[in-house]
Amino acid sequence: MYVSSVTYESPDYRGLTYSVQYAFSNQAAAPGGLGFANNREFGAAIKYLHGGLRAAVGYARLDGPNAASNTNGATYGDYPGAFPLWFKRVDTNLSGKTSNAALAIGSEQIIAAGGLYQIGKFEFGSVISRTLIGKLAISGASTPGFNTANGRFDIDSAEVSASVYVTPSYIVGAMGKYSDASLHTGSGVIPMHWWTFGVGNDxxxxxxxxxxxxxxxxxxxxxGNVAQVTLDAPSSNSHQIAFTIGLRHRF
Structure with a gap:
């Protein structure tokens, strides 16, 4: 969540729009890495719509997200959730002991681009993204050598999808995604990989x-890697199935 932020969205220029955002740390300048950059977020995105084409690219950077030294900053409470749970499971698998690891993220950068193209009843899409988590402080890990003040986690993902409008009100689709990552700890680099497949209807x-x-x-x-679908709790092994059903209303 962003406690306080400023966002600008441009007018529509023949299908092209852009937006920029800055979420404040709400902290005055101070020595020791504290101040304006402690728990802030900023980013920008460009979107293009024309005919059956929808495309967008965006970038976001978070500095000191969820920082314990600034709980009134841009992000707190719900960030990050999935990553520490996944890390603890990996630590447990590698050490054979229950993990009590704690993570502090110094910075996170995300760049993503995606598009959808509709031809008649069919719609095809793709998304690519790169996430860089840096200055990762790891403490309390059970795996020997894991603890470090300067770890890193890099992940690249590519996804393709296809859907069909069976009727104007009924949509069926499928997707496939591959993610390649590297976890840098005090004991070295561990490569990680995930394949995700999904089907759904609306x-x-x-x-x-x-x-x-x-x-x-x-x-x-x-x-030591485990499966973890979206923000759900990680599996205890390399496989996971997630089923979702819901009723949604847009206000």
């Missing part, structure tokens, strides 16, 4: 209300 009850069902299956590989 039924529109009205323009703003729909019912959706989705099924995802993920396979992980790499030393």
């Amino acid at each position: 039924y529109l009850l009205s323009k703003r209300t729909d019912i959706y069902v989705a099924l995802a299956y993920e396979i992980a590989s790499g030393k």
Whole structure:
């Protein structure tokens, strides 16, 4: 969540729009790495719409996210969630002991680009992204040598999807995603990989209300690695299945 932020969205220039955002640390300048850059976020995105094409690219940077030294900053409480849970499971698998690891992220950068193209009843999409987590402080890990003040986690992902409008109000789709990552700890570099496959359908009850069902299956590989579908709790092994059903209303 962003406690206080400023966002500008441009007018539509023949289908092209852009936006920029800055979320404040809400902290005055101070020595020792504290101040304006302690728990802040900034980013920008460009979107293009034309005919059946929808495309966008965006970049975001977070400095000191979820910093314990600044709980009133841009992000706190709900960030990060999935990453520490995954790391603890990997630490447990490698050490054979229950992990009590704690993580402090110095910075995170995300750049992503994606597009959708609709041809008649069919829609095809793709997304590529790169996430760089730096200045990763690891403490309390059970795996020998894992603890460090300057770790890193880099992950690259590519996804493709296809869907068909069976009727104007009923959509069926499928997707596939591959992620390649490297975890840098005090004991060296561990390569990680994930394959994720999913199917789903969406039924529109009205323009703003729909019912959706989705099924995802993920396979992980790499030393100690485990599957973790989206933000769910990680699996205890290299496989995980997630099933979702929901009713959604847009206000």
